[in-house]
Amino acid sequence: MEYADFLDETYEPDEADLVCTFRLVPGAGLSVGEAAARVASESSNGTWATLAPESDVAQYSAVACDIGPAGDHGTEVTVAYPEALFEDGSLAQVLSCIAGNILGMKAVETIRLLDCEWPAGLARSFPGPQFGSAVRSELLDAGDRPPLATVPKPKVGLSTAEHARVGYEAWVGGLDLLKDDENLTDQDFNPFERRVSESLEMRDRAESETGERKDYLVNVTAETDEMVRRAEYVADQGGSFVMVDVVTTGWSAVQTVRRRTEDLDLAIHAHRAMHAALDRLPQHGVSMRCLAQFARLAGVDHIHTGTAGLGKLENEDTAGINEWLRGEFHGLRDVLPVASGGLHPGIVDDLLAALGTDVMVQAGGGVHGHPNGTEAGARALRAAVEAHVDGESLESRAETVPELATALEKWGTETPR
Template sequence: MTGIKYEDFVDTDYEPTDTDLVCEFVLEPGEGMDMMDAAGRVASESSNGTWAALNVPDRVTELSATTFEVGDGNITVAYPGALFEDGNMAQVLSCIAGNILGMKAVESIRLNDCEWPEELATSFPGPQYGSDVKTELLDARDRPATATVPKPKVGLSTEQHAQVGYDAWVGGIDLLKDDENLTDQSFNRFEDRVKQSLEMRDRAEDETGDRKDYLVNITAETETMLDRLKLVAEQGGGFVMVDVVTAGWSSVQTVREHAERHGLAIHAHRAMHAAFDRMPHHGVSMRVLAQVARLCGVDHIHTGTAGLGKLENEDTVGINEWLQSDLYGMNDVVPVASGGLHPGIVEPLLDAIGTDVMVQAGGGIHGHPDGTAAGARALRQAVDAYQAGIPLSDYGQDHEELGVALDKWGTDTPR
């Protein structure tokens, strides 16, 4: 038997093994605590310790987390792989982002980054398509994919919603997208919206010769999501959308399993993410949320606009690089830039985040003075100008819709 106390969970000589999950935390110790005190309590509470000193079998200590780096305001903790159930994201997060966020031993604490060991990472399916979605389901091989949300995002009738989709598709947009709070309301019923919008998609495909599709928000109770997913597949849709944070990661894992059966890609909206990641000193970073989303199997996820849209600035570039990095052969994820975008921002946006992305604009399409179809053409013209290496101002002189958009919005970022 071995006695274990808080200080036994700190070992600055420890070297993580290949099977450890390594987590970096930013923290401020609680009143009366120093960094070493807090470091021991974080590793203890998130593995197999408690407030009282315990006498336990020696084998139990092999499952203890170890804080092996203690810095000025940050610690790094190694968790033995045996602590985790394969393929169970809820259990993993209950450990590394569970009780520790509410401990009195820390004034604040944020899970900032993770290094996922191969055995644990590959117990999750990862994306079905990843960036291949741009060629397998769309015609966006050598350019950013484009998407739009009808505006206003709630309140349109089914017929109005489908018409907006048609106008955007024929204007050159690849994807129509429901927004996070449109599901099955009385003014726009889910089943009718799916059927009518996909009928309009088929019409737009016939007229343009390009593949188009619809990111259908199926977010609901899990069994309802599966029913909605099946309906999308039966109607010939290629994508479903899930509000991954509000729905929960277990639901996302279930949707991923069923989506593969039907060949559907998953678009992840991150509504509620800022409840976890907005404060730089507490919660869970967007980088970690994006990592979790990739492991659970989404094909696209919103990652911000590198400060160029209406949302708070964040590490969009670093997050995107991780989503597109090699991870034990797992498919990558297409980052989605959205939130206050319009044609005049496309050039600096793509300079910042690259072109292997999706660009989504709502008001920046539908607010065009000449309507949705013209706004869609303006956005595609901005993308085409960037791909051709032509300044937007020059391209706008020969492309009326882009010129009008630049006259209206210039290159300012909204708030």
């Protein structure tokens, strides 16, 4: 087959096709159409040499079928892939096709996978989330407000006793969840099993004192078999959540953990560490929208998606990604988006105005950096969120919540960097 066989702008994608939108800048000497044809060829069944196949393989060829106008970072092109190209339930195989060799081809100067439209059959071959946004009421007592989480700061270096104490103070201050950060796993200064058992003991104490369900997002990130063992340990200790660094562990590992957590009744909190290696440059890589899609297929229950520009990290269409995670997707459960990174009580109102209240809000320094300590910082964050849900201004709520007043005096409404 010639490269030209992979370009057909008259083709209308079939409902069983996986339809991918890319943005590309063609390599030297190639038109956009020629580059798009090479993308379709390389990501399905083409090659640089002319072949005379013994069987008809055209039915398994991807087709570049739409070329849009040029933009700031390239031209959008659509490639339709027949569903027969893909192995059901294997994210690794699917992504090797649609985000594999093509990212390094000379035929494109830059290329970015922007979005995917998933056929029902392929999407339903994945489990999707076990709980999704239902964790708010099934595992926690958040009700209609955003669940609230915090990472102890500094995120590594605390002893087990210090870590558990910070968790207790955050829980009794009104937060729902303690969370490990991406690089806290099983270090000598805070060993995994001791941290889990002691932190959950403090959780039980906080639940008894507050009358609210509390829990702990335990980072089980490790080699795949060890992640499963750690998830089992969390369940044995009475925890309801595990956390996985989904990009660094890989999607197949996430799928393995998801299969085991089905039996353990554990929800999966997805941290996106390393995502920016794929999505930060607007002209190349894989978009956060697509990473969120992969995570939903693999079966996570919540995933960090950004703060709509209000925190310390770069963001890419956070509101749009969140809307997709909450929307209908071939019968799979939804995913609860997580806003995190540089948040504090003074910017919660703007955050929730931009993203809505169907999110999890996670603050670290914006809780523990409170002048009166972690418990006061937790009370300030809870008050700020409840004020928004109740339609009350932060300033008004601060008149009756001194911890919030102190937080506003310290941080105002400025976004950290």
